[in-house]
Amino acid sequence: MNAVREQIDFSTYISAFRKHLKHLFREEFDYNAMSLHRDFPADFLSEIMKKKPLAVAIPTAHGGRGVSVKECLSVLSAASYESLALSLMFGINIALFLEPLAKYGNYSVQERVFKQFIENNAMGGLMITEKAYGSDALNMKTAYRQVDNTYYIKGQKHWQGLSGAADFWLVTARAVNASGDLARDIDFFVTDNNMPEQHIPMVHRYNNLGLYAIPYGINEVDIVVPAEQKLVAESTGIKLMLDMLHRSRLQFPGMGMGFIKRLLDESLQHCQTRIVGGVPLLNLDSVKHQITKIQAAYTICSGMCAFSVGQSGIEHNLAALSIEANTLKALVTDLMQESAQVSLQLAGANGFRLDHVAGRAIVDSRPFQVFEGSNEMLYAQIAEGILKLMRKVKEDNVLGFLTTYNRTNISVDFFRTYLDFRIHGVMKQRDLVTLGSMIARVISFQFVLMLDGFNTQLVEITRQYICRDLAASHGHLHSKNDVNPVLDYETHSDWTAFLV
Structure with missing residues (x-):
């Protein structure tokens, strides 16, 4: 059995880890140049791993810090502030290898494998x-x-x-x-x-x-x-897989947190120092509006992280937590991509460089909307899960149900105008996606409201942001859009044939 290692206080550790990453990415190595090449250089990755970041997902009995969700999310956030790729690398190891092994693995295998992670900076995947x-x-x-x-x-x-x-x-x-x-x-x-x-x-x-x-x-x-x-x-392999994937989805906000904060910091700094027409860019009303989108994303992600800490520990079985897991994964990854798009737009031409933080952010965050379940699929599953619960209690009004649902009973009052409608018959899949995205936002705002004492200005920015999204989605849902693609679209569609 491995000896239990004495660990330093986590606040001290994470502060030192952030400084370590900042030094490596911005001073010791030219990460902007490295971002154009495949793979981290071996010596660069070795320097990162000297701080033993993956120890947060290893039990204390095997020399780790104890698989604390708060610590895992904090490490993911610290990494994504400098590099989303590094954070994903840690996320793969933590949620898709170390945590499942810690929960379901044979003790002798745990002992052998965890030792390699602690002593030799090994890595694992799924x-x-x-x-x-x-x-x-x-x-x-x-x-x-x-x-x-x-x-x-x-x-x-x-x-x-x-x-x-x-x-x-x-x-x-x-x-x-x-x-x-x-x-x-x-x-x-x-x-x-x-x-x-x-x-x-x-x-x-x-x-x-x-x-x-x-x-x-x-x-x-x-x-x-x-x-x-x-x-x-514990029962079936399928339930083990659901428990594992839901835990991974619940920890996506850890990767999103540092990534969104970096984009917010960079965008604020740029818009305060960039002078256009004799005034800072931030003085423009449309720019203020764009910045608040990233601030709303930052706020929603904060609420998600707090929720995840209380729910996604390996002591819990998450196989049945599909609505919450899908909500966090789908919405936070949409917010990551939107924040990247806003950041690039504000950066102007420079943002279009792959070695610019905004340009790299767009291509790095885009696959997050696809892997571990495409967001359209997850939003549809959220809607299907809610509709199943509505049928169970014989409720056909969305507002009526969300008023009693424990994940929305507090936040729903802020958005009643957009949710007071009934569901009749079988919904088209495209409408399920829209309904699921609406519900995900209401659920996530409740996570924000549970952050007692959180910055009230940011909460209000987020409320208005979600109102705007729900208003648009409400319009989409009731537009009765049932168009299908035309397979022989070239028939009678050559514009040159209609010229005299």
């Missing part, structure tokens, strides 16, 4: 996605057979962050039953890339549009692992 199935994880074809105390696993995975770079993986697979078919349930296996029989090679690397520091590609799985490296589910 392999779920397959080329033909994407979000349809339940139909994955990676399969395993058990022979005595050994599992033989074979298949192909892709788009895993840290492909070809991680030392350890959690690999998902389905059992081959007696008839040769694949079982419906999913199981998770810890693999050690340093063991030849467990090595998973990346056979093709993708040229990802952003997040250059993180390698992605196609991974061929043809491995043999001992039985002790199978995670032990």
Whole structure:
């Protein structure tokens, strides 16, 4: 058993870690130049890891800081203030490897693996996605057979962050039953890339549009692992997966927090010092409006982080927390992209450079709206979850239900005008997406309201921001838009044919 390490006070640690990252990214290394190249240089990453940031997600019994959600989110935020790619690298390790291993792993495997993270700065990731199935994880074809105390696993995975770079993986697979078919349930296996029989090679690397520091590609799985490296589910593997993915989604605001704050700080500084027509850019009314969008995002993300601290610890099972998890992931990633777009617009031509913080922010934050479930899918699932609850209590008025729903019963009064409508019949998927995005905003404002003593000016900015969004969504929802794409669109559509 590893000796329990004496840890310094976290406020002291995180303050030093922020200074360490700032020094590395802005002084010791030219990160603006590095941002144009793939992967972090080995010596640069080694310097980052000297502060043992991943120890926040390792139990104290194994030399870590104890898997405190507040500490995990703070580390993610500190990283994303300097680099969203670095924060995602930490997020992959924390939410998709270390926390699941700490909760579901065999103790002897935990002991061996966590030691590598503490002593040798190892990294880990998760392999779920397959080329033909994407979000349809339940139909994955990676399969395993058990022979005595050994599992033989074979298949192909892709788009895993840290492909070809991680030392350890959690690999998902389905059992081959007696008839040769694949079982419906999913199981998770810890693999050690340093063991030849467990090595998973990346056979093709993708040229990802952003997040250059993180390698992605196609991974061929043809491995043999001992039985002790199978995670032990509390009930089914599917519920284990939901618990893990929901926990990961609930911790997205940690990555969003530092990222949005950096964009806010940069934009405020630029607009206060940039002189246009003899006055600072910030004097323009439209610029003030744009800045408040980022401040609203900052405020919403703050409420989300506070909510996550109370809900996403590994002592909780989050398999049933889909509405909340989907709300945090979808809305915060939309806010990240919107904040990046605003920041680039305010920066002017300079923002269009890839090595500018705003330009890099746009391409780095865009995939966050897609991976771990596309936001359209998650918003639709939020709406479906709420409608299911409404049917259960025989309520067809959205306002009537949200007034009694424990995630919106406080915030709903601020937005009654936009929510007082009834749901009749089956909704189109496009309308489910719109309804889900509306509900996500009402839920998130309640998280803000729960921050007792939070800056009242920021709260009011956020209320008005959400009112604007809900008004627009209300219009979309009631516009009865049912158009479909025209497949033979070239028929009678060449504009030159209509000239005399």
